[in-house]
Amino acid sequence: MIELTKLFYSTKSRIFLILLILGMIGPIFLSEYLIHILIIILLYGYLGQCWNILGGYAGQFSFGHAAFFGVGGYFSTYMYVKFQLSPWIGLFLGAILAMALGLFIGYLSFRYGLKGFFFALLTMACSETLRILAQNWMLGKSAGILIPLQGSDPLNFQFDKKIFYYYVVLAMMIFISLVAHKIEHSPLGHKFKSIREDEEAAETIGINTMKYKIIAIGISSFTTALGGTFYAQYILFIDPHIAFGTNVTVEMILRPILGGYGTVLGPLIGSVILTPISELPKYILPYAMGIDQIVYGVIIIITIMFMPNGILGLFERLQKRVLTY
């Protein structure tokens, strides 16, 4: 993507600041339900950006990112329920565990430069395997784990009002956006992109593609797991399907793809558009399971065929047409 950010920097940062202020104060006036929607938008925007670092920037498409999400969620929950370890600590430790898993998967697939399909399926196999293992061996098995409701217990990551969860996830979103922004404007990010564009050519100009792919998956898996812990604490429940099911991965992939992969704002834009869309079918056809996934499938196909660079890409194309007039 052309770095228009350089040209429009001050306008963009002004808009960003306004949105930030709105974002921090606005929800005070909203209903619990609307805050919930905002939380979901931000959470999936966050997760989408986590995926984006590996997929959109470095070009390695993981179809099993739920594995990291679930590891984070299950670890902190298990440690809290069994050992009363504060989920804030569990959050961090779970992310490290997920990162170890990510590095292992990365090492396995990137070692011999095996191609994209291979990595995609390996990650899918990983999340499926974890789901099966959780079903058969994890505390709670298929039924999952209920986190005891304490009302207000901030030290153990529980709040009585949704708005506090909102502020946590807002902070996470800001954090990951800063990470993405830093990556975007650094040699690291440039190298990621070169690997995405043409891995062999990148190797030829001295870029250690293996090293950078490993770095990418390390960052991606760690940050994704944080989202897993957040979600478990938010709904006070986790089970194999919520943790490791394909729908989590799909939500993560769709945001950057729709919004614009390999960008800072793409995942958030994708989430702002997608989350309401996925809520809609639940109203119109509340008994139809899986309708939202069908819609997602259609959106993926349409996006790939007609706007491969996502909404941001479309926007850029239109901008160029207007500018060259």
Added chain:
Amino acid sequence: MDIAQLALQALVSGMLIGGVYGLVTIGLTLVFGVIKVVNFAQCSFMMIGMYITFWCFKLFDINPYLSLLVSIPILFMLGYLVEHFLINHILDAIHQAQLLLTFGVLLIIENGANFLWGTRSRTVEVALSKAVLHLGPINVPVLRLIAFAFAFILAISLFLFLKKTDVGKAIRAASDDRSSAELMGINVRRIYSIAFGIGCACAGAAGSLIIPFFHATPYIGDVFLLTIFVVVVLGGLGSFFGALAGGIIIGIAESFGVTFIPGGTTGHIIPFIIFILVILLKPSGLFGAKGL
């Protein structure tokens, strides 16, 4: 039953299902070889085959093996249309786009099936369902034997089709060198659609063959995808023989896992463990995963 008997039983059982895995993988291999696209939704097409056979049996009392005459053409048509309208447009896109597209197809198929038919598991009860052939100490379920036999026959037929017929030769030409094939007057786009149709038909046929002894659910494709993937890694996305052999090996491994490892479905992760071992020790697969 002592351990040896159990093991032998698992071996035979696994071998038979392995033939079916091989058939599905052959379809995948063909598509990849010709179009250079990996069909993520391959196992979802297999699921459609399962449901077609189920409905033929339930509504019209058609024998599952006879329903192959229904499922194969339908899946072929389905695959042809998917290739023609969707995949054809992204042939030159980056491979990530292709992954995503077939993944999107997977989502639509699986959840469409869920929407239409619900998550209740379906199976087909035939007269031979309980029939077992006694070969010495082993009990060979007749249905699995028949499935294996059909899978094998279909694989051989496909092989001959590609070798002897004009269409088959055109497919092989297009897969070797697209531009040359075009210059020779071969309608490459149509060949691609045909190849994809055949690939899906293989999956659909496999589905029809196993529903008599497997339960069909909309998401069963996810479970199979895991297994098929390991077959691919083992056998390589290049050869028929590799696909069949890989299928059988994985079938056996999985069978052993299910037999000897406690914990319900845990046994299904045996193929995955094998896969990790193969990657660590011999990453080009047992038969050379060329083109992967």
Added chain:
Amino acid sequence: MVLLSLKDLTKHFGGLVAVQNLDVEIHSGEVLGLIGPNGAGKTTVFHLISGFLKPSKGEIFFKNQPLIHLKPHQICEVGISRTYQIVRPFLNLTVLMNVMLGRYVRNNQLESAEKEANFWLNFVGLWEKREVLPKNLTIADKRRLELARALATGPELLLLDETMSGLNPKETSDMVDLINRVRERGITLFIIEHVMKAIMALSERIIVLNYGRKIAEGLPQEISRDKKVIEAYLGEEYSIARNQ
């Protein structure tokens, strides 16, 4: 000083032998040309040197250091860069970014790498187009971009694979000038080329490959008169006819 040496270099692809028992020495500062009919194995030699293929037999030494166990990016670090027969710029990244990426192997600082990249863009004449995406460049510009990117990696030895391919006569002559300027900076060049005029003008020495084997080696004038070389390109009958 011998910069690069290929000793008994051989590469099989199953039953097909692409390169056979190749012995080549390139001296520091020299311009060595590599020619031969299509399919003679020339690009395979480049793939072997740059680390994308492992030889079936033989050795490659760069400044007396063996290369065949190094990964491609390490080979770049050691001082060898290349361009491709079919250009491979990073399509969705700007011209400037393409060259900066080449610079990172020597200088990982964003600002100074950018300055140095700009130097190379100037050198090849692409500075005005630095914010353009490669897909909007002409083939000549794309080749210049790839050259700039390779030069930014600070190589001692540069492998150029058919840089003139697809260029019209004016562009070809510009490219020859550019390559001469590269050579003036002391960079050793190993050039594959089909455009005879260009390679005769640029090379100090030429090696001829046919069916993977070296069939001739020497000065450009000698090569153009060598019977075996003419046979390889035009067939035996032409050679016989010419000598009558």
